[in-house]
Amino acid sequence: MSSELPDSAVSPPSGAGESTSGPSRRAVIATGVAVGGVVVAGGTFLAGAEEAPATGTAPSSRVSLTVNGTRRTVTVDNRTSLLDLLREHFDLTGSKKGCNAGACGACTVLVDGQRVNSCLTLAVRLEGAEVTTIEGLADGDQLHPLQQAFVDQDAFQCGYCTPGQIMSGVGCIKEGHTGSPEEIREWMSGNICRCGCYVKIVRAVEQTAGRK
Amino acid sequence: MHPFSFTKAANTREALDAGRHGGRYIAGGTTLVDLMRETVERPETLVDISDLPMRDVKVTERGGLRIGALVTMSEAAAHPKVRSLYPVISQALELSASAQLRNMATIGGNIMQRTRCTYFRDVTADCNKREPGSGCAALEGFNRTHAILGTSDACVATHPSDAAVAFAALEARVHLLGSDGERQVSFADFLLRPGRTPNREQALRRGELITGVEIPALPRPLKSGYLKVRDRQSYEFALTSAAVALHVRGGVIREAKVAAGGVGTVPWKLPAVERHLVGERPSESLWTAAAAKAAEGARPLQHNRFKVELLKRTVERQLRVVGGSK
Structure with missing residues (x-):
């Protein structure tokens, strides 16, 4: 089932575009690549990194990991978090x-079936790891039971925390910590x-755990 | 985050070699990566030790327990031997951080955790721990969460670990491995009080690895437990905490192991409380009288005077929970 994607070079994102005014974060990242990019021996492009001096090449490493069933091999600036790898480079x-x-x-x-904070996980450490994100949870058009439970229970308003809540809930159910609210x-x-x-989040987790 | 080179140690020898040359070990990484992003930590080389064979929890020949340095917090907390022999350790671990962080963080890393003092984490603030000689912004700053015991004029930051409080209470030993071989250090000697050198936090030699933590055998039956008091109910560091273990036989307390967290620059063992308990019969008045000694020597700051009384009450309540209310 897993597919293979070709090598790509990955840089950490710029931290400069976080404010609401001014250019969007993505625009700043794109600019950063164009301006700060340097060619390394392997012919891959690396961008100037967050909070890093503009000169020199930041140490990078090659890592192969599986994301939602797809095997990916990338060269990452060592500072890249799994979260930035997912968001900024795998889209x-x-x-x-x-x-x-x-x-x-x-x-x-x-990561390997266990819930973790991807922001504190360095991508270079994930050689051979299996990563599942919210995008990999549904089976085609069939929502994961916990996703469906969040809809049924109306377990969100703005939705920003929801992917993390659902992934954490999947871990929580798997760990068996659903004995009571x-x-x-x-x-x-x-x-x-x-x-x-x-x-309502607790109800959604309860609903899903109860079906198992 | 400053650039760093990265290497993964295939075995212990490789790790020690890299460590001797200044490499910084990374296991769970939950503290280190966070502090690297704040540029508080600026290692030039990270040495990933996650493949080293330190993932066992074993009962020792003498009936104690040895927890490997790379056992995660969640694994250690859930381990049947930890749960049955030393509930205080399981409870301290499960009251720490979040499920996600406990899946990542290891026992070795947990006792290596650095303080949550906001001035330490803010590279624009004066901090003798981060920048020796720069001063301590917490002394006259917002010091509500800071230490009241073991402080110095150079530093008043607390040690953030809960598990370390349980280890300190139980008089655990830290197993270390260097290029010169193995050695053991008692928990009391492993974590250093700030004195005039708050930048020195552990009695580690250059390149030394923590391989495990050993909890000594204690007489059975041993009742133990951990109480953590904080600003919110979960996912928060302690304002005060108490680790208590009691061995009662023939209606008399034969062994008492007590330590407090959230109040000391290191996990704070309470020998005066322990001495007051040993040889006595459990009673309401005993818990109160023993706990009254918990804050001996406290030096509160402007915003944390409340911790003196809170510490006594925390210890008293946990003595009652573990020792019974008769």
């Missing part, structure tokens, strides 16, 4: 960047919802 923008510090859970994905709350506490949809 899998379902995983969200909230705090970028492991304090909100919006970036939660599964209190237990679900405790074991889902790594995912913050600023809209305050916790009651």
Whole structure:
């Protein structure tokens, strides 16, 4: 089932475009590639990196990993997080960047079946790893039961934390920490919802766990 | 984040070799990567040690327990031996961080965690721990969450680990491996009080690896547990915490192991509380009298005076939970 994608060079994104005014983050990244790009021995292009001096070539590494069933081989600046790899280079923008510090859970994905914060995971360390993101959860048009439960229970308002909530919920159910609403709350506490949809999120996890 | 080169150690020898040449070990990475992004940490080389054979939890010959340095927090907390022999460790781990972080972070990394002091994390602030000699912005700053015990004029930052509080209470030993061979350091000697050198946090030699943490055998039955008091119910560091383990036989407390977290520059062992308990019969008045000694020597700051009373109450409540209310 898995397909193979060719090598691509990957740079970390610029941190400069985060403000709401001015150029969009994507535009800044594109500019960064054009201006700061340097040619390395292998003929791949690397962009000037976040918070890094503009001169010199930042150390990079080659890594092969499987994302949602697709094998990918990339050369990454060593500083690239899994979250940035997914969002900025694989165009899998379902995983969200909230705090970028492991304090909100919006970036939660599964690595080798375990829920982790992708913002604190260095991509270079994922040689051979199997990554599942929110984009890889549904089976074609058939939503994952927890995705369906979020719809059924109306478990979100703005939706920004939702992909992380769902990936974390999948982990929580798999770990078996769904014995009571209190237990679900405790074991889902790594995912913050600023809209305050916790009651319905807990119901969605309960609904899905109960079907197993 | 500053650029760094990356290497993965295939075995212990390779890791020690890289460590001796200044490489920085990375296991779970949940603290290190975060601090690298803040440029508080600026390693030139990261050495990935996740393939090293340190993932076992084993009962020792003497009946203690040895937890490998690369066992994740979630694995250690769920391990049947940890749960049955030392519930205080399981509880401390499960009250830490989040499920995601516990899936990543390891036991070795947990005790190597650096402080959550906001001035330490802010590279524009004065901090003797991050920049020796620059001063301590917390002394006269917003120091509500800071330490009241083991502080110095150079640093008042708390050690953030919960598991380390349980390890300190149980008098664990840290197993270390260097190019000169193995050695063990008692937990009390492993984490260093700030004194005049808050930048030195552990009694580690250059390139040394933590291979595991050993909890000594204690007389059975041993009742133990961990209480954590914080600003929100979950996913938060401790304002105060208490790790308590009691061995009661014939109605008399024979062994008492007590330590506190969230209040010290290192996990804070409470020998005065322990001495007050040993040889006595459990009672309400005993818990109160013993816990009254928990904050001996405290030096509160402008915004954290509340911790003195909170610490005593935290210890008292956890003595009652573990020791019973009769």
